[in-house]
Amino acid sequence: MxxxxxxxxxxxxxxxxxxxxxxxxxxxxxxxxxxxxxxMRTPSFNVAPRLPRINPTIGTRVNPTITGKTVSIGKTxxxxxxxRIGVRSTLPYARYSPNLxxxxxxxxxxxxxxxxxxxxxxxxxxxxxxxxxxxxxRRDVSQAALNLHTVANELVAEIxxxxxxxxxxxLARHHGLVRLQSQNFPLIGATIGLFRIADRRAAETVSRxxxxxxxxxxxxxxxxxxxxxxxxxxxxxxxGQYAVAELRLPEAHKLADGAxxxxxxxxxxxxxxxxxxxxxxxxSFDALGSKEGPHVxxxxxxxxxxxxxxxxxxxxxxxxxAIRAFGKVSSGAESTSFVILKGMxxxxxxxxxxxxxxxxxxxxxxxxxxxxxxxxxGIVMVAAAGNAGAKSPPLYPAAxxxxxxxxxxxxxxxxxxxxxxxxxxxxxxxxxxxFLPAPEEKYQITSGTSFSAAYVSGLAGLMLERNPALKPEExxxxxxxxxxxxxxxxxxxxxxxxxxxxxxAVSAVGAAPGAAMSG
Numbered sequence: 001m002x003x004x005x006x007x008x009x010x011x012x013x014x015x016x017x018x019x020x021x022x023x024x025x026x027x028x029x030x031x032x033x034x035x036x037x038x039x040m041r042t043p044s045f046n047v048a049p050r051l052p053r054i055n056p057t058i059g060t061r062v063n064p065t066i067t068g069k070t071v072s073i074g075k076t077x078x079x080x081x082x083x084r085i086g087v088r089s090t091l092p093y094a095r096y097s098p099n100l101x102x103x104x105x106x107x108x109x110x111x112x113x114x115x116x117x118x119x120x121x122x123x124x125x126x127x128x129x130x131x132x133x134x135x136x137x138r139r140d141v142s143q144a145a146l147n148l149h150t151v152a153n154e155l156v157a158e159i160x161x162x163x164x165x166x167x168x169x170x171l172a173r174h175h176g177l178v179r180l181q182s183q184n185f186p187l188i189g190a191t192i193g194l195f196r197i198a199d200r201r202a203a204e205t206v207s208r209x210x211x212x213x214x215x216x217x218x219x220x221x222x223x224x225x226x227x228x229x230x231x232x233x234x235x236x237x238x239x240g241q242y243a244v245a246e247l248r249l250p251e252a253h254k255l256a257d258g259a260x261x262x263x264x265x266x267x268x269x270x271x272x273x274x275x276x277x278x279x280x281x282x283x284s285f286d287a288l289g290s291k292e293g294p295h296v297x298x299x300x301x302x303x304x305x306x307x308x309x310x311x312x313x314x315x316x317x318x319x320x321x322a323i324r325a326f327g328k329v330s331s332g333a334e335s336t337s338f339v340i341l342k343g344m345x346x347x348x349x350x351x352x353x354x355x356x357x358x359x360x361x362x363x364x365x366x367x368x369x370x371x372x373x374x375x376x377x378g379i380v381m382v383a384a385a386g387n388a389g390a391k392s393p394p395l396y397p398a399a400x401x402x403x404x405x406x407x408x409x410x411x412x413x414x415x416x417x418x419x420x421x422x423x424x425x426x427x428x429x430x431x432x433x434x435f436l437p438a439p440e441e442k443y444q445i446t447s448g449t450s451f452s453a454a455y456v457s458g459l460a461g462l463m464l465e466r467n468p469a470l471k472p473e474e475x476x477x478x479x480x481x482x483x484x485x486x487x488x489x490x491x492x493x494x495x496x497x498x499x500x501x502x503x504x505a506v507s508a509v510g511a512a513p514g515a516a517m518s519g
Contacts (some may be wrong), residue, residue: 155222159193161190179193182194185345188369223367244312255510264352268326274303280319282321285324288325301356305318321347356453360385360388378472387418388420406426406456433445462506479500482501
């Protein structure tokens, strides 16, 4: 009986354990089922398959579908009555076109993201008390940020202009470098060399050693720059350019159309054969020295300035210096400090009165020198504020005090979601879903501060046509004073002084520039 009792207890114990195990398994499966349901209920930003998906690696944007008969913009006096056709889905600003300055998850301090290097836009190195980000030492985070904004293993240095190519190569070998290029830049009165580090030494170490050489004046990274557009599908036709009415271009063109004005466009390749740009390209220069064809961004920027067939640019009679400084990459097009300086130098040497810079990057000592030299020659510079959004630090060249920085607005006078903000914004201009030319005689609907800047560059051309003696600072003052106030009363960090008004600005220049600036 004792044995039977023991056996019974064993049987009961095993049964209880089996029940507990079954209950645990049931609870586990139930938890998994609940988790799966939670995942299924998570909101999705994906657009339904029936809608076109644009650049899935960056974000989703559905552009208006153009239907019906094409309207000749040159013969239309008002476009506000044209319906906005199509559906658009826009994700937060972080989803817009690739930018050197993605949203800063750890906060912005002293005018910039604290984990970015001191060479980056925003200037300040950030809070000195911060030690690490996600357990990564601050120095490593700063170096990673610097690497993101520069060309790996490349340095740009001002070298003694008396050095021959052979001696410049010898200088490079002495410091474990390879000289890729060197060139005298009359614009800044200096010889600049582009070097590549030949071994695995850190760029900081090589920079210090090179800077200590008696034949070297200065050394810096070769910074990267990106164009400021929102990718969009190519399409044909144009049911109405709302930008034309917003800027009051038809009225302004009765006073000036940009005749005898030369505007340099430092950008990606421009389709010089496009009907919208016919007879508008004065000269072309490829600062990259490659054989790439035209690009959608450069062609669109040029079109915003001088289009004159089915579309209307802001200065249709102006001449364009087509300067290709941006080469194609998987994310769009990029350039560097050295190449952009080439473009600036060419623009100054070939009579540019205005330089359009629809790109953005970090604060760059070499480019700052170029900007100062252009300003010294009385050349007007206009730049895109940037497409990095509300939390971005200032981007350059727009944030330079000698440059007119432009933010972007849409057809309802609202700020482009991705547009940068800041005290350096002068005015805003249309830049959301604007209709522009694209390569191969096509057209595009696109967005970005790039195109807002281009419209204002053309407007500056109208003002200079009316008064060629107008100085850059006078032009900026008139542009801001005549802008149509948007947002909070008075100047603000979103729209600057407001949306540019071409007719008011050109009228003010013709009436009395001094009076327009008073007050």
